[in-house]
Amino acid sequence: MDALAQIDAFEAAALAAIAACGDDAALEQVRIEYLGARSGQLKELQAILGKVPKEEKPAVGKRFNEVKTAVTAALDAAKGKAGGSTPVVAAGPGVDYTLPGVRPALGKRHPLMQTIAEFKDIMGRFGFTACDGPEIEDERHNFEALNIPEVHPARDPLDNFYLATARHGSGAARLMRSQTSTVQIRVMESSRPPIRVVSVGRVYRPDEIDATHHCMFHQMEGLMVGTDVTMAQLKTTLRLFAQAYLGADVTVRFRPSFFPFTEPSVEVDMSMDAAGTRWLEIGGAGMVDPNVLRAVGYDPDEFTGFAFGLGVERFAMRRYGVPDIRLFTENDVRFLRQF
Numbered sequence: 001m002d003a004l005a006q007i008d009a010f011e012a013a014a015l016a017a018i019a020a021c022g023d024d025a026a027l028e029q030v031r032i033e034y035l036g037a038r039s040g041q042l043k044e045l046q047a048i049l050g051k052v053p054k055e056e057k058p059a060v061g062k063r064f065n066e067v068k069t070a071v072t073a074a075l076d077a078a079k080g081k082a083g084g085s086t087p088v089v090a091a092g093p094g095v096d097y098t099l100p101g102v103r104p105a106l107g108k109r110h111p112l113m114q115t116i117a118e119f120k121d122i123m124g125r126f127g128f129t130a131c132d133g134p135e136i137e138d139e140r141h142n143f144e145a146l147n148i149p150e151v152h153p154a155r156d157p158l159d160n161f162y163l164a165t166a167r168h169g170s171g172a173a174r175l176m177r178s179q180t181s182t183v184q185i186r187v188m189e190s191s192r193p194p195i196r197v198v199s200v201g202r203v204y205r206p207d208e209i210d211a212t213h214h215c216m217f218h219q220m221e222g223l224m225v226g227t228d229v230t231m232a233q234l235k236t237t238l239r240l241f242a243q244a245y246l247g248a249d250v251t252v253r254f255r256p257s258f259f260p261f262t263e264p265s266v267e268v269d270m271s272m273d274a275a276g277t278r279w280l281e282i283g284g285a286g287m288v289d290p291n292v293l294r295a296v297g298y299d300p301d302e303f304t305g306f307a308f309g310l311g312v313e314r315f316a317m318r319r320y321g322v323p324d325i326r327l328f329t330e331n332d333v334r335f336l337r338q339f
């Protein structure tokens with residue numbers, strides 16, 4: 001048999017042996033038998049190379065190298081596929097399989113979204129259904145039906161984010177809602193009492209931005225309408241809500257105030273210490289004004305209701321000790337990772 005025939009025979013035998021292997025251990029045996037540096041068949045083949053006539057050497061040498069490469073490649077490919085003990089990470093110096101793994105960083109819900117989910121959950125237990133309204137509103141829902149007339153300072157263009165649509169002659173004025181009280185109107189327009197709903201969402205005001213004010217923040221609006229809804233129920237609802245979210249030692253107090261859409265109206269504070277010496281305002285509330293009930297076609301002699309609007313960020317800041325409202329929208333992962 002000449003050298004080239006021997007090389008061909010070696011290749012055929014080696015490839016057949018590789019194909020017959022079932023796992024990596026068997027492949028390793030084949031490697032030693034055919035390619036082993038000390039006593040493998042390749043080594044014997046190499047010895048023959050030295051004896052071929054000079055003029056045949058280039059061709060035989062070339063073929064030898066081709067076969068060596070092909071068999072090695074076939075072996076490597078088979079190793080990846082065969083079942084058995086191939087580690088996912090290549091073994092070698094510097095790889096210690098006993099070390100704990102590196103945990104991939106997982107995303108989480110934004111702290112405010114967690115807060116909102118909890119708000120809805122608590123109010124759900126009190127029998128309030130969650131509902132939503134649009135963030136771009138018309139003047140009827142943001143003002144008129146809420147008893148805020150055209151001349152009221154709350155409608156000043158400088159105090160609201162009006163959209164440019166009206167100015168360009170394409171219909172009624174629209175604005176980013178400045179309060180979630182808009183949803184009170186939308187709910188009452190489309191349903192009849194008894195009503196017990198909350199709506200949590202974003203509101204927009206061109207306020208000076210500082211540690212406690214932002215041009216966009218979240219409110220939870222609450223509305224309860226029925227045949228004999230009272231202010232005492234309003235106060236109890238708000239106290240129980242604050243205690244459910246912040247703890248049993250928190251209480252609320254009402255201060256007389258004014259809103260066009262409630263009468264009487266109150267400002268709501270929560271206690272900031274056990275002695276009740278420090279208070280923080282958390283929102284407004286009151287009994288739904290008869291004019292509002294009329295605006296949605298309810299008879300104020302038949303129904304009464306209460307409404308409240310609470311600042312969501314205020315509660316989250318207190319619960320988590322967040323000193324600056326701007327942290328919620330800066331999206332610094334070092335802040336967000338903590339929740």
Ligand code: PHE
Pocket residue numbers: 178179180181259262283284285286307308309310
């Ligand atoms: N909408 C009021 C505000 O944003 C809060 C409020 C809601 C007051 C409901 C009374 C009743 O300031």
